[in-house]
Amino acid sequence: MEEAAVLLKQKGLKVTPQRLAILNLLRNTKEHPTAETIYKKLVSDFPTMSLATVYKTLEVLKNIGLIQELNVGEGSFRYDANTNSHTHLVCFGCGKVEDLDESVLQNLIEEAKKHTDYKLVEQKLYFYGYCPACQKMLSN
Amino acid sequence: MEEAAVLLKQKGLKVTPQRLAILNLLRNTKEHPTAETIYKKLVSDFPTMSLATVYKTLEVLKNIGLIQELNVGEGSFRYDANTNSHTHLVCFGCGKVEDLDESVLQNLIEEAKKHTDYKLVEQKLYFYGYCPACQKMLSN
């Protein structure tokens, strides 16, 4: 049995095809999809899938630490199976959201601690700009 | 005439009591209020104020660069009359949002540029944790 199934069981939660499908979809994409996008991608394989189930499942997966929720400032949340605190790039041109796969963040939290008396737990860093493709379009 | 009024005129926009009131409220608070909160604070002074006007005004003020919109991951946006790209602290305990008034961000964008081929325009950095008051409550 895979580790996600084990974790669900440990928490007293049922292992369902929908939960595994949503998790696997997130684990196999780099596009940080929204609940709506996830639903649309799964409904062909799971014709009875409902949007409510997607939302409820995302909540569950988030709560047990298998995924994280992103908020880049759109109307809706995006989801990411990479639960590490990592930096995202958001393209103003096409709207895509990508990882910045370098540890720009590495010592940022340590640096921030010097400047506040908050007990810091985590941080979110989003960069906004234009991806290479959109830069080309703009220059034409 | 104050500078905000001048700017509105320059853009061909009318200078209205509602617009000035919303801007002044934002300029005189440190709490990064939501549209709803702004509305509630103003409705006593402006009994005819409507929530739609608050939303439309925030959109206008944002578009002309007098305020910025924050999204710390709640259901709704917050607003800030400080339009500099600065870092925010969000308390998991009481939910308040404060500025981190140190330039933790200073060279962050320069550092990030080394690691991406995006054309970077801006960034958002939010730290999450517990404010001093909430730390005390937790330790009891």
Add this chain to the structure above:
DNA sequence: TATTAAAAGAAAAATATTATCTTTTATGAA
């Protein structure tokens, strides 16, 4: 003061998300 385009206000609509209710199913026991 009169004209008028823009803004305000009121209310409806649109979205995203959450809650409720019924049906189905994963799970563990017999």
Add this chain to the structure above:
DNA sequence: TTCATAAAAGATAATATTTTTCTTTTAATA
């Protein structure tokens, strides 16, 4: 393997935030 049952899925309604539409009011200019 069934069977019982609590949990999850699915359908739908409700909620909350934001946007849109429409009418009335007002800021700006002549």
